[in-house]
Amino acid sequence: MSQLIQRLSDETINNLYPPTAFPIEVRHFLADWIETQRWDDFVLDQVEQEGQARALLDQIISMLQSIAQQNVNVVVKMKLMQISRTMTVFQQQTLQFAVMVRDILRKERVLLNTHTQIPNPPQFQQYESRESSFPNMQDVDHLVLKVLEVQDIRQKMHQLQEELNWERQNYEGLQGGTHTLMHTLFTSSLSLYIVRCEQLLGVNGKLRQELMLIVEPIPDLQERLRQLLQVLIQSSLVVDKQPPQVIKTQSKFSTTVRYLLGEKIAPGKPVVLKAQIINELQARNLGSVPGDNVGELINNTAILEHNTSSKSTCATFRNMSIKKIKRADRKGSESVTEEKFALLFSAEITITGCDTPYRIQMISLPVVVIVHGSQDNNALATIMWDCAFSEPDRVPFVVPERVPWRMMYSTLNSKFIAEVQTQHNLDHYNQHFLAQKIFDKPDFADDFSNMMVSWAQFNKEVLPGRPFTFWQWFEGVMELTKKHLKIYWSEGLIFGFIGKQHLHLILKDRPNGTFLLRFSDSEIGGITIAYVSATESKKSRISSPSPREILRSVALVTASGTSIT
Known part of the structure; x- marks a missing residue:
């Protein structure tokens, strides 16, 4: 690190080690420790790395304070204490801090590799006839940092494009009801990408021209610019x-x-x-x-x-x-x-x-x-x-075999409201019933949120005692609701997703004539009407006639007078 610093201009050093974020004093006093840590492992969107990043930041602050206390130079002591206090602002952004250090170390390596290919000024100042054949060291430093900046921008653009693809993919599969809004967002995002692509193309062209003006070629930089240009043209x-x-x-x-x-x-x-x-x-x-x-x-x-x-x-x-x-x-x-x-x-x-x-x-x-x-x-x-x-930037077309139930339920809810075109979401009772159904745990009363549901449970294995899968049954419910029951569902008149045990608890002690609409367990696209009626002994009983019989013979009437037969 010390060999590199001696060869860099003041401007390059300030650009490489931002005084307000990662001052050169931190790099100097903690050089050995910094170089032994695994900074390259950090990725900005890997939130599970925040704990590790926080631990590294805390160690840096602690070591700076310790070095400051032991330093006899009052000026250095005060400077290090000030830096340690300033760096506490990253405690709310520990992952961003770790990625920043990662990028600084990467730039160091590039600069070091570049300078090892170019003779030191004292070595070639002895040969005045050759002075003009070597580039100015500050220009080379500036050029290297520009190339790295182009790389960073391209990587960020690629990440944004992958996230946009992922968001649009979710929209097309689930969020049919927000077509106009999503189309507007997608179009505006593309306009931003067009501007960025044109800017990157311009920067790349200027850098290639600057390299052409340098008498001694720098093959590594030329190749890197060529690769960046190719990726930019292809990614557009x-x-x-x-x-x-x-x-x-x-x-x-x-x-x-x-x-x-x-x-x-x-x-x-x-x-x-x-x-x-x-x-x-x-x-x-x-x-x-x-x-x-x-x-x-x-x-x-x-x-x-x-x-x-x-x-x-x-x-x-x-x-x-x-x-x-x-x-x-x-x-x-x-x-x-x-x-x-x-x-x-x-x-x-x-x-x-x-x-x-x-x-x-x-x-x-x-x-x-x-x-x-x-x-x-x-x-x-x-x-x-x-x-x-699916995850952004995945290997085509890899998907997880199992996902947490909370994600599965969120997907089912989004699909249901988009397909039926309603604002009436599935509630927590519906969620629990659907979980009991897909996991075949009708008596399970605890939280299903973190239980893992597999693709096989979703649409390969048939439900117990039924000739259809969970998805086939759920899709049938959506079709029935969309075509015949949208008004009733939207007005909250259909309980829909409810098990028989819960049904009996709700209707228990209700007056005769009380009824409840639930989706059939035994048939795809059927609805069952459970109602309370009196027996010969004048006791109440709860009955659930078959869905086809009810739909053919009984008219359902809403408060507004709309009916369906």
Whole structure:
């Protein structure tokens, strides 16, 4: 570290060690300890690392105070005590502090590697004829920090794009009722990305020009800038309008792809994008040689067109359809509706100011391909699980096999209110009943929140004594409510999700004629009316006729007079 400091300019040192956040005194006095810690392990969105980050911050503050007390130099003592007090502000942002230290150490390594490739000034000042062949050390430091800044911005942009994809994926799978709002947010976010991409392209171009002015080339920096440029150009292709996530063969659909650097495309030959369908294995190996063609797409090409009024550059694929699909060998009990595919969009593009064309590509969200309408229900379950529980920046298309019940319930509630188009959420009684049903624990009275529910429990294993899965039953309830009972559910007239034991507790001691509407346990898409009636001995009894019998013979009337038969 000391060797590096001697070679850096004052400006570079201040940029590297921010005086108000991580002063150079901290790096100097705690050098050995800092270099033995595992800073590279910290990631900003890994909240479980906050405890470890807090421990490191507390140690730094404690060691600074200890060194200050032992130091005989009053000026140094006061300075270190002031720094230790200042650093306590990070106690509410411990993870951000750890990531900051991680980035500083990474920049140190880059600067150190750069300086080892360039002779020290005293060594080449002896050769006046060669002085002009070496760059000014301050310029090199400044250039290195700029490259690192570009890297940081690109990484943050990539992370934001992954988070946006994840949010949009959740929206398309669950939040159908907020289409206009989410579309507005997505469009405004893309506008921000367009500006950032153009800024990054400009910075990259300026840095490459600065490197060209340096007589002695710096291969590492040139290669890093080339890689950053390639990643930027390739990452600027995004799927603006996703294809349907459940696609039936021979059915027509459309999708739109946008290029964020559209105004920087070199004029001349139009850019033609091609779409092809790929399986999960191919999605994981996009950089390798393409494998077998797993499907045939109709109308799979589109021209990238620039709209000057909206400043958008898009290619819209209209009337696409999947003519045929080739499925992979299935493992064990895996069904065809669990197999995920994706659309791969690719093109060759040339950017103004760049000598060579670039191959760009982007994949859509996962899709399930079906051949018959009867497969739609199970395919939707696959997509719903993927939308709700996949992580940003995952390996395509990995999802957890088990999730906490609290996440499962939140997903079911979101899906229910979006599908039925109601503001009446499932309540805690409904939540408990659904948990009892999916876990097959009708007598369990404790909290289910942290219990893990598996994909098999959701839509592979049939419910005990029933010929259908939990999801098939729940989806049937949504269809019934959406088509026939929306008003009653929204007005709170249907209890719906309730077990028989709870039902008897509620109706117990109620007057004759009191009734309660609950969704049928035994039939998909059925409703049961439990009511209190008098027996021959004039005692009350609770009856639950079959759902089909009730729906065919009894009219349900709301307070407003609306009825359903």
